[in-house]
Amino acid sequence: MSLHNNKNVKGDMALEDITGKSVPAIDVFAHSKKALVHHLMDALESRGTGVRSNDIKWVLTVPAIWTDNSKQFMRKVQKRYSFYPLIAGIKKDHLLISLEPEAASIYCQHLPTEKLSGAESGFTMAKVGTKYMIVDLGGGAVDITAHEKLAGGGLKEISRATGGDCGGTSIDADFIQLLAKIFGAPLIHTMKREQPEAYLDLVREFETVKRTITPSKEGKINMTIPYATLDxxxxxxxxxxxxxTLSLSPYTNTISIRGDKMRIDADIFKNLFDKTIKNILALLQEIITRKKTKEITMILLVGGFAECSLVQAEIRKRFLSRRVIVPEESGLTVLKGAVLFGHNSKAIGSRKIRVTYGIWFRTDFNPDKHDQEHFIESNGKAKCRDAFDIVIKRDTTVTPGTTVKKNYHSLKDDSYVDIVVYVSDKYDPVYTDEDGCTRLGGAKIDISDPSESQELEVEFVFGNTEMSLQAVETKSGNSCQLTFDLI
Incomplete structure (x- = not known):
């Protein structure tokens, strides 16, 4: 969630554990990746498969709503930690990034009707022309996109990815707020700092219990608490x-203690879901009202939080005219779909551009287009500073490998050319310093012969799970060494 919430991820970004201790984020991800890689390799070795790390194409799943910076951060992890042989040994072309709702969508194409809760007999998602929304309800984020089934088996994205931080853990946060109303926020913070194991046990217990809640649940809900620590x-x-302490709180009549159990009125417990479900429904409604998605007849719920029957019930109630389908073991759909994506990365025939991409540049000042605030004079000429040169607009449909070409030139004696890439939430941004614009990163293009000016053709490559750049010197046709650093 830190990589999602931070729109300008940098390599030195830090994370805090529950006690407030700070540690470099790249260390956390490196150790996590190391653990996963070793877990698999140990399993393969113990089974005598003879499979080596270099024989494997590794697929790393990330939310579709992540920025390009966050995706590159995940690639940087393995480059930095060369002393982890298995991680460093994963070559760039052996590591594929998959977008989580896409992976789930691919997997669900292969499921029979009996594995799809909510589907009528004989239903198949493989029918050409089927339009549906994939709602990946994870722990931290909710990640939503929409697909149309194409002839030939491919999938077309018909609506750009949307999402927010209203996954399952946001309910955990509301539970902690409830505890803060009983014991006071300072005491809860003290527990996190001084008794982190007890705090984590409490959160894990809540995580387990909340999965069992149904819309019809009445009476009391029991959950084990670290009684001795809290007391x-x-x-x-x-x-x-x-x-x-409990008897003096606002919940004296609705929450009680029996042994090491906290007994909570079902209505109070279910109320913890209200804000999160409301936010999820708002996200779905926003996509449903888009012009391209009004014909969607089906909503596919995947991810661990999709197993929550409260969430399922509220989505079905809100969108009565649309069929809501939940795959069996929905928490594993992304994992299994990622394997399929690794075997066929062309399964997604086209994607929607999520943001408008552009280049910082200084152009001739046009009083009909530019405001006086951005006027500067350079070498006796009227120029516009911080202009946004659009490369591709948000919501553009692109196939994998779509290129957009831009021409630049170097000055004599320049050994390299720098270009700065910006993104914007707007369709037609004019300036790179306006609201909604963010600096994505810089590209450094090396010049083979600085003794003379060079004309350069830079290709921006879109339509894959990651945006990339490449450049050539137009006169010689030589490919340029290009570094595109986003973090």
């Missing part, structure tokens, strides 16, 4: 034991 903290910081 000790209450006595130390609040001068009351745990039961007394």
């Amino acid at each position: 000790s903290l209450c006595k130390k910081h609040l001068k009351e034991d745990l039961p007394s």
Whole structure:
């Protein structure tokens, strides 16, 4: 979620653990990747398969709503940690990035009707022309896109990816807020800092219990709590034991303690879901109202949080005219789809550009287009500073490998040319410093012969899961060494 929420991810980005201790994010991801790689390789070795790391194409799944910076960050992990042989040994062309809702969509093409809860007998997602929305309900983020089934088996993205931080863990956050109303936020922070194991046990227990809640649930919901720890903290910081503290809270009539169990009224527990479900429904409604998606007749729920029957029920209630389908073991659909994507990365026939891409440049000042604030004079000429030269607009449909070409030139004695890439939420941004514009990164293009000016043709490559650049010197046709650094 830190990579999602931070729209300008950098290599030195730090994360905090629950005690507030800071650590480089790249270390966290490197150790996570190392653990996963070693887990697989140990399993393959113990089974005598003879498979080596270099025999494997590794597929890393990321949210479709992630920025290009966050995707590149995940690639940088293996480059930095060369002392992890398995990670460093994964070659660039052996590591494929897959977008999570796409992977789930690919996997669901192969499921029989009996594996799709909510589908009528004989239903198949493989029918040409079928339009549906994929809602990946994960722990942190909700990631949504829409596909149309094409002749030949491919999938066409008909609506750019949308999402937000309203996954399952946002309900955990509301549960912690409930505890803060009982015990006070300072005590909860003290528990996180001084008793992190007890705090994590409490969160994990809530995670387990919340999966069992149904719309019809009544009475009390029992969950185990670290009673001794909470009781000790209450006595130390609040001068009351745990039961007394609870009796003085707003929940004295709806929450009780019995042994090491907290007994919560079902209505109070279900209310913890309200805000998150409301945010999910708003995201779905926003996509449904888009011009290209009004014909969608089916909503496919995937991801671990999709197994929550409360969420399923509310989505079905809101979108009565659309069939809501939940695959069996929906928490594994992304994983299994990623394997299929690794075998056929062309399964997605086209994608929608999520943001408008452009280049910072200085152009001739046009009083009909440019405002006086961006006027500058350069070498006696009227120029516009910080102009946004559009490369490709948001919502453009592109096939994998689509290229957009731009021409640049170097000055004599220049050994390289720098270009700065910006992105914008707007369709027609004019300036790189306006609201909604963000600096994506810089590209450094090396010149083979600095002794003379060179004309350069830069190709921006779109339509894959990652945007890329390449450049050639137009006169000689030589490919240029190009570094595109986003973090």
